[in-house]
Amino acid sequence: MFQLSHLRSFVAVATELHFGRAAALLNMTQPPLTRQIQLLEHEVGVRLLERSGGTVRLTLAGTTFLREAEDILRRSQAAALAARRAMRADAGSVTMGFIPAASFTLLPQLLGAIRAKFPDVHVSLREMQTDAQLEAIGADRIELGVVRPFAPRSFALSAPLLREPFVLAAPAGHPLMTCPSLTLQSLEAQPFIEFCPSESRYLYEVVAGRLRAEGVAPETVQTLSHTHSILSLVDAGMGVALVPQSAHRLGYAGVAFRPLENAAGLDVELHLAWRRGNQHGVADTVRALLQDAFPAPA
Known part of the structure; x- marks a missing residue:
C-alpha cells in the first residue's frame, strides 16, 4: 500500500509539474522522487503523470487522484494535530449539555468564561433536559451538563452554579403589579399558570410545595413545561x-x-x-474553571 510520503511526492510534482522543482521543494534529489512516483503508480495501478522530454502533465486519473491525495494529507495533518491537542488539558474539545432555560440565564456566561481562559478549547453544545443529560453523562456521550438539581446518581456528581428567586409574572397593568404588598397570599384564587408536574418536576415541586406550606390555593388554568411557553400565556392575559x-x-x-x-x-x-471518576482532561479543566468562576451560591 502506498505511504504518505508517496502522496506528498506526487502532490509536489502535480503542483509544480516539474520533477526538479518538486525535488527541491521536498529537500530531496530527483532520482528518489522519481522512484516514489513509480511506486505510487504501481500501487494505484494506473499512470498518474505523463512525462515527455522536459514536460510533465497529469493524466485524467492523476487529476482525480490529486484531489483525493490532497484531502488525505490534510486529514492526516488534522489527525496528528488533534492527537497532540488531546494531550493538553487546556486545548481540545468538550461536549456540554444544557437545559433550554440555561440559554437565557447562565450559558452565555459559562461560554464567555471558557473562551476567555481557554481559547483553544472547543465546546460542542447539546440542548437536553436534565434526565436526558444524566443518561448521556452515564453513557459518556457528554462530559459536562448544565442541569436542574437531581436525585443522587451513583455515576454522577454535581455542584451548584446559580441560584435565583422566583418572581411574579403578570400581564402588564395587572392589579397585583401595583398592590402595596405582594406576598404568596396575594395569589389566592388568582388564575395561575404553573409548571408541569411530570415534565418540569423540579420547578413544579419548588413552587407547589411553597404554596401548600403557606396554605395558598391559586386557580390553576394551565400547566406547561417551559418558561417561555408560560410567559406566552401570561402575555395573552390568561x-x-x-x-x-x-x-x-x-x-x-x-x-x-x-x-x-x-x-x-x-x-x-x-x-x-x-461523571464520577471522569478521565477526560479537558472536561476536568473546564469543570474546575467553571466551579472557580461561579462558586456555589450561599
Whole structure:
C-alpha cells in the first residue's frame, strides 16, 4: 500500500509539474522522487503523470487522484494535530449539555468564561433536559451538563452554579403589579399558570410545595413545561405565574415582573454535572474553571 510520503511526492510534482522543482521543494534529489512516483503508480495501478522530454502533465486519473491525495494529507495533518491537542488539558474539545432555560440565564456566561481562559478549547453544545443529560453523562456521550438539581446518581456528581428567586409574572397593568404588598397570599384564587408536574418536576415541586406550606390555593388554568411557553400565556392575559427571575430576559412586551415579599426559600438552582471518576482532561479543566468562576451560591 502506498505511504504518505508517496502522496506528498506526487502532490509536489502535480503542483509544480516539474520533477526538479518538486525535488527541491521536498529537500530531496530527483532520482528518489522519481522512484516514489513509480511506486505510487504501481500501487494505484494506473499512470498518474505523463512525462515527455522536459514536460510533465497529469493524466485524467492523476487529476482525480490529486484531489483525493490532497484531502488525505490534510486529514492526516488534522489527525496528528488533534492527537497532540488531546494531550493538553487546556486545548481540545468538550461536549456540554444544557437545559433550554440555561440559554437565557447562565450559558452565555459559562461560554464567555471558557473562551476567555481557554481559547483553544472547543465546546460542542447539546440542548437536553436534565434526565436526558444524566443518561448521556452515564453513557459518556457528554462530559459536562448544565442541569436542574437531581436525585443522587451513583455515576454522577454535581455542584451548584446559580441560584435565583422566583418572581411574579403578570400581564402588564395587572392589579397585583401595583398592590402595596405582594406576598404568596396575594395569589389566592388568582388564575395561575404553573409548571408541569411530570415534565418540569423540579420547578413544579419548588413552587407547589411553597404554596401548600403557606396554605395558598391559586386557580390553576394551565400547566406547561417551559418558561417561555408560560410567559406566552401570561402575555395573552390568561393568568399569572411564578417564574425564575431571569425570565425577564425573554422580552415579552406584555408581561411585567415583580419580586415577592417574605419568599425566602422560593428559589431555583442550576447545577454543573459530570461523571464520577471522569478521565477526560479537558472536561476536568473546564469543570474546575467553571466551579472557580461561579462558586456555589450561599
